[in-house]
Amino acid sequence: MGWKPRISNSEKPKYLAFVEALEADIANGTLRHGDRLPPQRDIAQALDVTIATVTKAFREAMQRGIVTSRTGSGTFVRVGDGGAEFERPQIDLSLNTVPSRPSKPFLDAALEEMGSRHTSDTLCAYEPATGSEAHRTLMAKWLRKRQLSVAPSDVVLTHGAQHALAACFYALAHRGDTVLCEQWTYAGIRRLGDLNQVRIEAVAMDEHGLDPADLARKLKKTGAKVVICTASVQNPTTASMSAERRRKIVAVCRDNSAVIVEDDIYGILSGDPLPPLAALDREVVIHISSLSKCIAPGIRLGTIVASERLLSTLQNALVALHWTAPSFWVEMFAFMMESGSADRCVTAHQKEAARRLGIFRDVTGLKPSTTLPSYHIWQAVPESWRLDDFISELLTLGVRVSPGHHFSVDRQADRDNNFIRICLGGGDGTDLLKEQLSKFRAVIGARPRLSTTIT
Numbered sequence: 001m002g003w004k005p006r007i008s009n010s011e012k013p014k015y016l017a018f019v020e021a022l023e024a025d026i027a028n029g030t031l032r033h034g035d036r037l038p039p040q041r042d043i044a045q046a047l048d049v050t051i052a053t054v055t056k057a058f059r060e061a062m063q064r065g066i067v068t069s070r071t072g073s074g075t076f077v078r079v080g081d082g083g084a085e086f087e088r089p090q091i092d093l094s095l096n097t098v099p100s101r102p103s104k105p106f107l108d109a110a111l112e113e114m115g116s117r118h119t120s121d122t123l124c125a126y127e128p129a130t131g132s133e134a135h136r137t138l139m140a141k142w143l144r145k146r147q148l149s150v151a152p153s154d155v156v157l158t159h160g161a162q163h164a165l166a167a168c169f170y171a172l173a174h175r176g177d178t179v180l181c182e183q184w185t186y187a188g189i190r191r192l193g194d195l196n197q198v199r200i201e202a203v204a205m206d207e208h209g210l211d212p213a214d215l216a217r218k219l220k221k222t223g224a225k226v227v228i229c230t231a232s233v234q235n236p237t238t239a240s241m242s243a244e245r246r247r248k249i250v251a252v253c254r255d256n257s258a259v260i261v262e263d264d265i266y267g268i269l270s271g272d273p274l275p276p277l278a279a280l281d282r283e284v285v286i287h288i289s290s291l292s293k294c295i296a297p298g299i300r301l302g303t304i305v306a307s308e309r310l311l312s313t314l315q316n317a318l319v320a321l322h323w324t325a326p327s328f329w330v331e332m333f334a335f336m337m338e339s340g341s342a343d344r345c346v347t348a349h350q351k352e353a354a355r356r357l358g359i360f361r362d363v364t365g366l367k368p369s370t371t372l373p374s375y376h377i378w379q380a381v382p383e384s385w386r387l388d389d390f391i392s393e394l395l396t397l398g399v400r401v402s403p404g405h406h407f408s409v410d411r412q413a414d415r416d417n418n419f420i421r422i423c424l425g426g427g428d429g430t431d432l433l434k435e436q437l438s439k440f441r442a443v444i445g446a447r448p449r450l451s452t453t454i455t
């Protein structure tokens with residue numbers, strides 16, 4: 001531990017002596033605004049006091065306004081009045097969202113049309129849980145955009161992709177089962193695993209997604225019968241499978257009698273020229289799609305496409321989970337499809353995502369991890385940085401990104417991962433984004449400050 005409070009042998013309680021030592025070191029410049037204090041456990045050990053004493057000291061220091069704490073990041077020295085506080089992020093580069101501006105004109109027009117076309121009695125009644133024939137026909141047509149040729153009877157409606165994933169868990173994985181997925185995965189999968197008491201195990205991946213050899217090994221070792229993965233612009237890594245990788249992954253699962261749940265939520269935004277895994281074998285692959293990343297996340301409309309064999313179990317899960325279909329959103333989307341505004345909206349998002357990736361490239365001088373339109377990227381941090389220090393340094397400048405280990409399935413095995421996810425979809429994508437990325441460039445281009453790495 002680098003910074004160690006020099007505590008006098010006074011009669012004062014230890015926690016107060018600690019706070020005074022902290023104040024003295026701030027006054028003499030040993031500690032500066034934004035420096036991260038060592039973990040409480042390390043201080044306790046170094047001073048031979050209990051953690052409770054250190055906690056009490058931190059609380060007192062906080063009350064005196066000389067430190068501030070950030071959940072998950074640590075405790076930082078604070079100097080001066082409130083104005084000297086850390087800068088507050090104005091856009092959040094850790095939030096994987098989609099900007100509202102590209103879709104706004106299309107959504108506003110659709111909402112207006114909804115008011116003139118419909119009355120509450122047509123929109124607010126119960127519908128079949130998995131969607132009426134007309135709505136399933138509409139979504140089957142939409143999926144042709146992903147080169148998926150499906151009959152309306154193969155498609156069921158969901159309230160978004162997370163809901164579709166939940167239905168797959170309920171239908172296919174039971175308490176104590178193992179489900180396999182990419183070693184870095186979307187947090188919603190781990191949450192569903194916890195909720196259903198299903199074990200989630202990591203499969204190694206590279207820039208082409210799941211590694212087929214490791215997948216085969218893990219399927220045999222665990223006896224798992226369900227694999228969840230993304231073939232186009234995976235979250236968080238943006239990995240996209242090559243045509244050959246897609247064939248191999250499907251073949252490995254077929255050979256091991258496992259089902260693939262393909263989360264294709266980024267397929268339409270990315271405009272991936274390769275068809276999804278489901279186009280290769282509909283008996284093996286369940287396909288999930290959603291409008292969240294290509295139109296707007298508040299539109300709770302998604303789809304599941306599955307073979308007849310799997311569809312009835314999934315339908316049972318969906319009926320239990322949501323009882324009635326998202327009719328309001330389908331009707332709105334029906335208007336957008338008829339008028340052509342759904343396609344125009346997707347094109348607007350693709351252009352905007354490409355523009356933001358361009359800003360990232362120009363401002364940081366770094367190559368984005370994907371060439372396909374995407375609002376998130378995966379970036380390596382130089383090894384001279386400890387990832388925690390890097391994240392803290394950015395935080396002191398008001399820039400918030402997600403460390404790679406937030407997405408790790410096996411956090412123990414992934415301790416040395418030096419990647420972060422940066423999301424570019426926040427705000428209006430102009431000056432604020434450039435400002436945040438300039439700060440990011442300054443930090444990634446610098447060597448760690450010694451005073452930041454107090455350990």
Ligand SMILES: Cc1ncc(COP(=O)(O)O)c(C=O)c1O
Binds near residue numbers: 265297
């Ligand atoms: C890979 C992945 N799947 C599912 C979801 C949830 O999607 P939805 O908003 O459609 O429920 C997200 C959201 O970020 C995601 O990244």
